[in-house]
Amino acid sequence: MAVDKSRWRFFEGVTSVTGVKHRVIPLKLDARELPFPFKAFDLAVLVHGIRSLKNEETMVKVISEMLRVAEKVFIAESLPIARNERQEAHLELYNLREEIFEALFGEKDDLHYPTMEELKELVEKAGGRVIESGTFEPGLPHYLAYIPREYVERIKDGKKRAELLKKWDRTYEKWKNGTEHPPVGWILAEKEG
Numbered sequence: 001m002a003v004d005k006s007r008w009r010f011f012e013g014v015t016s017v018t019g020v021k022h023r024v025i026p027l028k029l030d031a032r033e034l035p036f037p038f039k040a041f042d043l044a045v046l047v048h049g050i051r052s053l054k055n056e057e058t059m060v061k062v063i064s065e066m067l068r069v070a071e072k073v074f075i076a077e078s079l080p081i082a083r084n085e086r087q088e089a090h091l092e093l094y095n096l097r098e099e100i101f102e103a104l105f106g107e108k109d110d111l112h113y114p115t116m117e118e119l120k121e122l123v124e125k126a127g128g129r130v131i132e133s134g135t136f137e138p139g140l141p142h143y144l145a146y147i148p149r150e151y152v153e154r155i156k157d158g159k160k161r162a163e164l165l166k167k168w169d170r171t172y173e174k175w176k177n178g179t180e181h182p183p184v185g186w187i188l189a190e191k192e193g
Contacts, residue, residue: 044070063126094145
């Protein structure tokens, strides 16, 4: 099952290329209230999605629902760790996204990457228990942090637009000289008790 495929721009292409297109049932619904009355899955997976849930309350509710419908939950999320200048450049440009989206749309989106401790706290608040966790270097393309300058140019508040354009220009200079995706943290959890 793939919940809310609208957030995954390349859903059709990825599922076709990987050969799982006919094995995945796409659903577009609110993951805070899944339509399954019992544990229906062995594993529920949330990859690079925590930061798109906009606030802690929603994060906890979604993880709680995943724990309710699955035996185990796997969460993977980029971490705010820079082990070199290229990862630092990625983080700096990525971290502008939250402020840009808030200025454009009046609400936060693409929140800053959470720490491993914050991820574990979210799981615990959702009624889960961390079984295993770790980090790895994903080797993902550097362009994942990129946000077009045109987004910033559309901000109506002139003072905020000028401030963010200055930040964007400064961080983009670092980004275009070479970036690297930061480490990813992963957690395997089950419902407490």
